[in-house]
Amino acid sequence: MKTSNRIIILMMVASMLLGACAQTATVEPQVLEVTRLVEGTPQTIIITATAEAEPTPLPAGSISINGAGATFPLPVYTEWIYAYQYIDPAVTLNYQGIGSGGGKKAIIDNTVDFAGSDSLLKDEEYEAGKDLQMMPMLAGAVVPIYNVEGITTTITLDRSTLVGIYNATIMQWNDPAIVALNPDLADKLPAAAITAVHRSDGSGTTEIFTKALSAFDEEWKNTVGAGSSVEWPVDKAGMGVGGKGNQGVAAAVQNTPNSIGYVELSYAVSNKIAFAQMVNKAGKTVEANADTLASAMNDFAGSFSEQLTTNIVDGEGENSWPIAGYTYIILHMESMTDEVKAEKLLGYLQWALTDAGAAKRAAELGYSVLPESVRDLVLAKLAEVTCNGNPVMINN
Numbered sequence: 324m325k326t327s328n329r330i331i332i333l334m335m336v337a338s339m340l341l342g343a344c345a346q347t348a349t350v351e352p353q354v355l356e357v358t359r360l361v362e363g364t365p366q367t368i369i370i371t372a373t374a375e376a377e378p379t380p381l382p383a384g385s386i387s388i389n390g391a392g393a394t395f396p397l398p399v400y401t402e403w404i405y406a407y408q409y410i411d412p413a414v415t416l417n418y419q420g421i422g423s424g425g426g427k428k429a430i431i432d433n434t435v436d437f438a439g440s441d442s443l444l445k446d447e448e449y450e451a452g453k454d455l456q457m458m459p460m461l462a463g464a465v466v467p468i469y470n471v472e473g474i475t476t477t478i479t480l481d482r483s484t485l486v487g488i489y490n491a492t493i494m495q496w497n498d499p500a501i502v503a504l505n506p507d508l509a510d511k512l513p514a515a516a517i518t519a520v521h522r523s524d525g526s527g528t529t530e531i532f533t534k535a536l537s538a539f540d541e542e543w544k545n546t547v548g549a550g551s552s553v554e555w556p557v558d559k560a561g562m563g564v565g566g567k568g569n570q571g572v573a574a575a576v577q578n579t580p581n582s583i584g585y586v587e588l589s590y591a592v593s594n595k596i597a598f599a600q601m602v603n604k605a606g607k608t609v610e611a612n613a614d615t616l617a618s619a620m621n622d623f624a625g626s627f628s629e630q631l632t633t634n635i636v637d638g639e640g641e642n643s644w645p646i647a648g649y650t651y652i653i654l655h656m657e658s659m660t661d662e663v664k665a666e667k668l669l670g671y672l673q674w675a676l677t678d679a680g681a682a683k684r685a686a687e688l689g690y691s692v693l694p695e696s697v698r699d700l701v702l703a704k705l706a707e708v709t710c711n712g713n714p715v716m717i718n719n
Contacts, residue, residue, distance in 0.1 A: 381413035386667045391419040392426020392439030393527045394568040395463055396650040398589040399685045400439065403675050406684070410674060414667050420568060424525025424551055430455065430653050436668055438653040441527020442551040443632050454657040457630050458701045459649040460675065462620050462691040464588040464611035465531050466598040466646070470576050471496055473511050474597075479504045481602035482539035482637070482645065488583060489519055489536065490543060491560035496581060504602070513581065519557040520575045520584030523565030526551050531636065531648035532585045538637035539645075585646075588612075588689035605641040615644035616691035624696070631700060657709050665710040669717045676701060 390400075397420040404416040418439065421429075426438035431452040440457070449455055467480060480488075484500045487493035493500055497512040505512065522529045530551045537544035547553050557563035564579065566572035569586045573594050576584040588611050591598040600610050609615050622638030635647045652672060659665040675681050682692045693701065708715045 381663075383412040384415045386413050386664055387415045387417070388437070388664060388668050388671070389417045389419075389435050390426075390437040390439060390652075391421050391429050391435045392653075393423045393441045393650055394420035394570065395423075395441045395528050395531075395587045395648075396439055396461060396690070397569070398587075398593060399461065399688050399690055402684050402688070403681055406680065407671055407674065411667065411670065414671065416671065420570075422522075422524045422568060423527030423530070427653065430655070433655075436659075436664065437672075439650065440653055441648055441650045442525070442530040443651075444630070444653070449630075452653075452655070454655050455653055456656045456704060457632050457651040457653050458672075458704055459631060459693060459697060460652050460672075460701075461685055461693065462616045462635065462647060462649050464616055464644050464647050464689065465528055465535070465585050466588050466591050466611045467583055467601075468573065468576050468586055468591050468596045468598045469583045470580060470596070472513055472515065472580050474508060476508070477597065477600055478508070479600045479602065479608055482604070485601075486536050486540040486543050488517055489521070489555065489557055490540075490547075491519075491556045491562055493517070494560075494562065515581040517562060518564055518579050518582040519555075519562050520564045520566055520572050520579065520582055521555055521557070522552070522567070522572060524552075524567050526568075527648070527650070528569060528585065528587060529553070532646060534634055534648075535636040535646040592689050601645055603641075603643055603645045604637050604639060605643070607641045609642060609644055611644045611646075612689065613686050613691045615642055616647055617694070618643040619645075619647040620691065620694055620697070624694070627697070627700065631704060654708065656707065659708070659710045659715075662710045662713070662715070665708065665715045666717065669705055669708060669715050672705060673702065673717050 400418045404418060407414065407416060423440040423442035426440050427442065427444060427448055429435040430438035431448060444455060444457060467485060469478060481504060484493060484504065487500060494517055495514055496517055497514045502509050502512060530549060533549040533553055537549045547556065555563050564575055566575040569590045572584040573586050573590045573596060576582045577594065577596060598611065600608050602608050618640040619635045619638045622640045622643055623633055623635045626633045635649065637645045676698055685692055
């Protein structure tokens with residue numbers, strides 16, 4: 324069967340399943356298999372749903388929900404939004420990857436219904452936003468990506484070497500510190516200057532990366548520090564290049580021989596860009612994946628603030644990826660005024676946090692879903708959201 328015909332049939336099946344909600348009190352769990360073309364290759368997404376039926380379904384696309392912010396979770400948010408149209412056709416979701424800084428400004432200015440951020444809100448931002456709440460959705464790895472001429476195998480870096488590259492004290496790929504970590508590549512690492520790519524916009528990915536560098540090295544912590552934007556020593560040394568968004572950094576590395584950069588893991592995977600292994604705090608060489616992310620989260624279990632935020636960089640675990648962070652949704656807890664939209668937004672977030680198909684797709688893209696204890700904290704906080712003074716009822 325042609326892919327296009329299969330999609331049409333599945334959409335008809337989804338419509339019948341969802342339309343049947345108007346005539347029954349509840350629906351049994353449904354599993355839909357949706358196939359679409361991605362760059363010419365068929366890609367299947369499994370969608371599951373267990374939902375209470377709406378007695379009077381809203382017209383398709385009648386509720387528009389807009390979000391913006393971090394590019395770190397953009398790949399999985401894009402997939403979730405695509406899948407959710409089959410779960411609740413009444414909802415049209417839109418998420419623009421404009422960076423964590425842009426997302427925080429948008430939710431404070433009330434130009435979006437929700438924001439995405441890997442960068443934590445500052446005290447003054449909480450004050451300006453009045454009733455903002457951060458809620459972790461996923462954990463992701465930030466990975467050093469590279470484009471080194473003549474190298475086709477995986478490069479290993481350690482904590483001090485990565486700091487040295489961005490501190491402009493390690494300036495060539497055949498530096499003894501890099502060679503010592505990669506003895507099999509001793510004759511292949513070029514005597515070429517390293518171009519260090521970083522974000523040019525305010526970025527939660529940068530905040531995670533610089534928090535890791537600050538944890539790795541006391542001098543970096545005291546001189547450069549951590550934040551969504553910093554003054555990069557490599558820029559002062561003429562070795563730095565900026566790129567906007569994870570996409571911009573990935574493109575810059577791809578197009579610049581002998582360069583290194585940092586992006587969220589899924590960007591490296593989806594763009595087929597090589598990324599380094601890291602020697603972590605425990606002295607073990609680890610690769611970024613769902614297991615090493617889970618280990619990093621476990622290292623900091625129970626450390627959440629009242630705002631449901633925490634840092635998970637440079638954990639003690641032997642299997643922990645050292646450059647990791649939560650990506651958050653930011654919501655207004657009390658000032659939403661459209662009760663139907665509030666209900667639909669919270670319904671979508673609850674689905675994303677609890678649906679097996681959503682979790683499976685996140686893992687395939689290189690993210691790690693929340694541990695049950697963290698997920699329960701988020702679901703409990705969602706239950707506290709009010710609209711016009713009334714609790715928001717979630718039907719999913």
